[in-house]
Amino acid sequence: MFKVFRFFLFLISPERAHYTAVFFIKRLSRFPFLSTFLSAKVKNEKVLATTFLGLEFKNPIGLAAGFDKDATCFSAMGSLGFGFVEIGTVTPKPQEGNDKPRLFRLKKDEALINRMGFNNMGVDEARKRLMSGDRNGLIIGGNIGKNKWTPNAQAKEDYLYCFKSLYDCVDYFVVNVSSPNTQQLRALQEKEPLIELLNALNSENALRGNKRPILLKIAPDLSFEQLDDIVEVAKVTKLSGIVATNTTIDRSCLTQSEKRLDQIGNGGLSGKPLKDQSTAVIAYLSKKTNGTLPIIGVGGIHSKEDALEKLAAGATLIQLYTGFIYEGPPLIQSIKQGIVSSRETVQ
Ligand SMILES: Cc1cc2nc3c(=O)[nH]c(=O)nc-3n(C[C@H](O)[C@H](O)[C@H](O)COP(=O)(O)O)c2cc1C
Numbered sequence: 286m287f288k289v290f291r292f293f294l295f296l297i298s299p300e301r302a303h304y305t306a307v308f309f310i311k312r313l314s315r316f317p318f319l320s321t322f323l324s325a326k327v328k329n330e331k332v333l334a335t336t337f338l339g340l341e342f343k344n345p346i347g348l349a350a351g352f353d354k355d356a357t358c359f360s361a362m363g364s365l366g367f368g369f370v371e372i373g374t375v376t377p378k379p380q381e382g383n384d385k386p387r388l389f390r391l392k393k394d395e396a397l398i399n400r401m402g403f404n405n406m407g408v409d410e411a412r413k414r415l416m417s418g419d420r421n422g423l424i425i426g427g428n429i430g431k432n433k434w435t436p437n438a439q440a441k442e443d444y445l446y447c448f449k450s451l452y453d454c455v456d457y458f459v460v461n462v463s464s465p466n467t468q469q470l471r472a473l474q475e476k477e478p479l480i481e482l483l484n485a486l487n488s489e490n491a492l493r494g495n496k497r498p499i500l501l502k503i504a505p506d507l508s509f510e511q512l513d514d515i516v517e518v519a520k521v522t523k524l525s526g527i528v529a530t531n532t533t534i535d536r537s538c539l540t541q542s543e544k545r546l547d548q549i550g551n552g553g554l555s556g557k558p559l560k561d562q563s564t565a566v567i568a569y570l571s572k573k574t575n576g577t578l579p580i581i582g583v584g585g586i587h588s589k590e591d592a593l594e595k596l597a598a599g600a601t602l603i604q605l606y607t608g609f610i611y612e613g614p615p616l617i618q619s620i621k622q623g624i625v626s627s628r629e630t631v632q
Pocket residue numbers: 349350351352354373374388397399401403428461464502530531532554555556557559583584585586604605606607608
């Protein structure tokens with residue numbers, strides 16, 4: 286059934302396909318039988334309950350940032366079986382993002398290249414939707430960024446604005462300094478500016494009774510030396526955890542011709558070719574910190590085996606984006622079944 290749906294979706298442009306799919310998912314999710322039908326396919330779902338950073342997740346499978354940027358469909362995604370949804374990246378002011386076309390399918394590689402550029406309606410719009418929407422038992426993460434026109438020297442103010450706006454409607458925050466599609470954003474991953482940014486958010490967090498976990502989303506293209514810096518930053522700033530990883534600028538694993546890649550132009554690569562690179566980052570961070578650093582693993586998960594690999598490498602939760610585009614909701618059920626079986630074997 287999903288394959289037929291995907292066949293038609295893949296006939297239209299990737300960005301239009303996204304909005305079409307969301308339209309149908311939202312309509313379908315209004316029928317209560319959907320989630321009952323889907324969860325009936327997974328035996329012993331209770332085994333999937335996961336505690337992470339003091340939060341109770343009904344299962345460890347999340348929708349990665351960028352899919353529901355404006356918090357328009359998180360509830361519907363919960364009906365499909367996700368245990369958590371990370372909305373955003375949101376910025377203080379609305380912004381249109383880069384010119385279209387800005388999202389490309391690489392079917393043979395089961396990958397996507399995007400240079401969306403944080404297109405979003407602004408954090409206050411997302412806030413309104415989160416306040417009025419049905420949570421459906423979901424944990425919600427707020428992925429925050431800066432506006433395109435804000436220089437890095439003032440980026441802190443943008444992140445603080447988003448933090449304050451979303452504080453009472455999300456369960457955790459992710460600081461996104463790793464998108465390749467906003468000029469100079471990745472420079473904020475350097476030690477000094479990063480410590481300053483995270484400390485500013487920590488001070489704001491400390492003013493409130495119920496502190497929110499703050500995680501950092503990192504690029505898969507960091508060197509081991511840069512990853513060591515991230516570990517140090519995490520210690521110094523008492524970071525709650527890491528989301529590893531964002532998209533890559535590396536194109537070496539692709540089967541596409543140079544010509545096709547030149548036609549596409551700049552952007553972040555996601556999907557299957559990213560899998561090993563992102564798993565390697567997770568494994569490195571986990572080993573370096575003796576498994577003490579909480580990690581959400583994301584990048585190239587297209588099967589239950591990929592998901593189990595991320596968990597084995599040191600992630601406690603995982604997120605899907607491109608795999609969900611290619612494999613659809615059956616991927617969630619299959620991963621659930623895979624995790625249930627692996628946990629039952631251990632017990
Ligand atoms: C079209 C698209 C838009 C994205 N937008 C964001 C975003 O706004 N913020 C963010 O942190 N990550 C964003 N991502 C990155 C994903 O959250 C994820 O980290 C990355 O795609 C790797 O996972 P995947 O291989 O499962 O897609 C985006 C990815 C895609 C494909």
